[in-house]
Amino acid sequence: MNSDTLIPHVGVVSDIRIDTPDVKTFRVVSPEGGKVFEHMPGQCAMLSVPGVGEAMFSITSSPTNKEFMEFSIKKCGHLTDWLHSMEVGQQITIRGPYGNAFPVDTELKGKDLLFVAGGIGLAPLRSVINYVRDKRSDYGDVQIVYGSRSKDDLVDYKEIIDEWMKDDGVEVNLTIDNPQEGWDGHVGFVPNYVKELSPSTSKTVLVCGPPIMIKFTLAGLKELGFTETQVYTTMELRMKCGVGKCGRCNIGNKYVCKDGPVFRFDQLDALPDEY
């Protein structure tokens, strides 16, 4: 009998990191140790707690990490509430990988890259950022513009400060929405900050964050002279099967779980505005 993509594997939560008041990063390994499956940056996995629910999450760790997969998850619903209440050693179910990936080995190779993220939107981009950092000579300069509501809401803050900011050829620009004690960095919304920084239009851009942030960031990039063909994003829709059959994430003739979640903005333009 064939195995079926709808039948999950067991995963063990081997580590839990508290990122922000409502985001935790869960490390998942197989019961025998090691990764449950391989993936590429931008791909997703279905995580489930039987009896509670199953949902799609982007894999935030880089595939260059050989020991485990990580998921940064914001507490915002029934299943994520449960996940946030877990302790280390808890087993969950996992299936995947699903969807396409950012074109790290094709279109992005050799390019100067600009990452623009807001809030939990850093999660899918972190996979690419760390992939690029681990294969540094394959890519040009890296600029990361990341913002959140407050300093406490910046996901992966420790890794950003201790690792990303210390890398050669990696520039990190952090911002928070409102002034805060103990914060001497930039204050203001991400789209405006991107315009202020006025990055070179030779860069290829990867954007992820709240829909409103993506919308204004794209508009700002266009003002700076960027075209839609050099900007990528990743989408989030309700999903059940993960393989383009259950119909839930269908927009136009695309299934976000299978044909996405990564799209270039000119590809999104061809789809009906239903996301």
Add this chain to the structure above:
Amino acid sequence: MLKISLSRLDELFAAIAEKQALYIPADRADGAAEFRKWEPGTAMSSKLNTLRSAKDFFFPQTEDLVDFKMEGKNIDIIDRRSEHEDFVIFGVRACDARSFTILDKVFLSEPVDSFYKDRRDHGTVVTMACTRPAETCFCGAFGIDATEPEGDAACWSDGEDLFIKANTDKGRAFIDSISSLLEEGDTAKLDQVKAKTKEILSRLPLAGLSTAAFGGDTLNEHFNSEKWGQLSESCLGCGTCTFVCPTCQCYDIKDVKTANGIRRFRCWDSCMYSDFTKMAHGNPRTSQLERFRQRFMHKLVYFPANNDGEFGCVGCGRCLSKCPISMNIVKVMKALEVK
């Protein structure tokens, strides 16, 4: 062509049922027809079609996927699948037979849905040509000939005899298995019956329905049409159209607590339901207009865009007779094709 006298149908069914499970359309107490497992005494319905489509045989309304045993922090995953037995569906109409090839494009495309494939592999589809199409029929709009049905084997009746012909290897094996009951017969009378049926088909009220205004490259002209408002205004979002539709294949995956743990199953779902696309952080389709539009755009534009122009409708007419507000794909097509 090979034939058997209609008076010997019971003998034929008994011979088939001896080797594998046989399902035929039979009348329910309320007069509607349904596919039922044949046993001695089960009479074949004379109705044009079954109330529900035949898709249940390959894509059942609910289907168990996997069991979970939960102990402390540990989870045991128990694959409950067991191989199906061979079975025959006898008397499938041309519209429903085409629906299987449409469902195949969904479930047998990579990654293959093994639940569907296993049922498909074990099922033999024996079709029955129509002789009395109804005024709700419009299979012809989708290139289906009700007098020449697809399926592994096809049957025709001329009022006295049942004629049978194989279309696939599975169909040939099926006919071989009952060959002792069959004899060569003259099709002169059958040819007259077919010609008469074709004539009725050409005079049906929906015979002129055209798909010319639809297809994979018509997204922009239809998606933004002002007509969706009026078309969807009375839609109750009940999902009846979806459930009787032979080609609708959206599904949900749910967990239920059992005495021994958790069982995960899938069941039919409808893109017309308000929570279909609802997420923790919002819903991209908040109005019934958007949900209504999605169902018809999928059948008339998105599906053909991905499947060499094949539409996601077979013109069986079930939604025409079952929608409580009398809205249906024909009205949608007729409204949208007028510029």
